[in-house]
Amino acid sequence: MINKQEIPCLMALIHTEGWKYEQINNFVIKINYNAKSSIAEFFSLSSKKWSDHFGLSKKETDLLENVKKEIPKYSFLAEDLFAQGYEIIPVNSPEYSETLKENLGYKSPPILYVKGNKKLLKENSVAIVGSRNASEIALKWTDNIAMLASGEHKVIISGFARGVDRQALESALKYKGKSIIVLPQGIMTFYSGFKNYYRQIVEGNVLVLSTFFPKAQWSVGLAMARNSVIYGLAGEIYVAESDEKGGTWSGVTEGIRKGRKIYIRKPESYENNANDKLIEKGVIPVGFDGLPVLEYKLLTCKNLHC
Incomplete structure (x- = not known):
């Protein structure tokens, strides 16, 4: 210790x-x-x-x-x-997230800088990720998945980016759930965030977390680097919408490589995104209820000879 x-x-x-x-x-x-x-x-x-x-x-x-x-x-x-x-929570502290250590192993951040309810690190968790410029249908899906997860007392992991990340956070709080905000910057630079979520932090519904130098300003590099922590903290991963490049795509493909079970919204035929391409790579397509779609169920059943 x-x-x-x-x-x-x-x-x-x-x-x-x-x-x-x-x-x-x-x-x-x-x-x-x-x-x-x-x-x-x-x-x-x-x-x-x-x-x-x-x-x-x-x-x-x-x-x-x-x-x-x-x-x-x-x-x-x-x-x-x-x-x-x-x-400050070191990796060998009993307060450190076991889920994060299980998913990242020796690549886990050696310390976590936090403010808020540390107990959220020990609860079942769901990450809802996706594009910053997500479509309306993707945001509605995110809202519904956050509602379902909050109803099951699962903590929502949010990267606090605009689009899906921010929607997941706001929806979790709207449905009286809890959330961990994973910052793409140093924790001491999150001025407006602490002001905006002061009540939720004090009430124990939000934990703010960073792994970076405490005074580091936001940067693209830090935003990309914190994605592994978002995925690492999550027991379950749901993808609302992805492009063929960027943080969501790289995070999901890395998760596939590591054998993580990842769920993704089955897109409508008129949509222009990379969701179907990720499904082809092995991500599980789900509907608005978060459950695998019929085609996936039938395919799985066929492969299992049931």
Whole structure:
């Protein structure tokens, strides 16, 4: 377990350029469990001891020296976060989402920056994803799926982008449900969002979450990077509408590659989107009730010789 005093060390390790999540998580496991040491204790040692005791290469110790220099800066930032009511959840905390760890494994974000009801991370969850420029029928479908999921007490995962993401969030709250907002920016830059959803956050119906540097502004790169967290937090994935490129398409195709079961709205014949192409790749077509359409049921039955 990483305590509050060790948070700045982990923040510096994550936000100093050099290592990916998988490398960081493996490193933390090596220190905490294999060497029976804490991250703070590790950084109190000399680089020579890092090499001698932990078998680290010159390249690794050079990077960690740079991380060590950044720790005081992150100590101040962590205190600022805590003072403003934010919380930081390390990957080995019992408060961390088990669903996220199951879906992303060693590529899980090493820490989550959050504000709101942390218990939502432990509840059954549904991601409803789709185009920013979604059609009216896709938005109505999103509203209905959110209503059904909220009625089953499932948390709606929203990326807070315009279109399907925002509709999923608003519909969940309209139907007295709960939602996790996954930010494409640092959590300390979500000024208007915290103002707009203050009541829902205080009442425990919304959790705001970010995996990025707390003061990072929105960017296309961060928006794309947070998609894996949206899909990772979800026990179930529903796709309202997709183009042949962009975040929805890449997220769904990556999910297919990983063997995730994904549901998608069966489009009408007049629609111009890539839903049918994703169905051809193995995504399960569903109707407005969220259930597989008749053609899929018949095909599945035929394949199972029932």
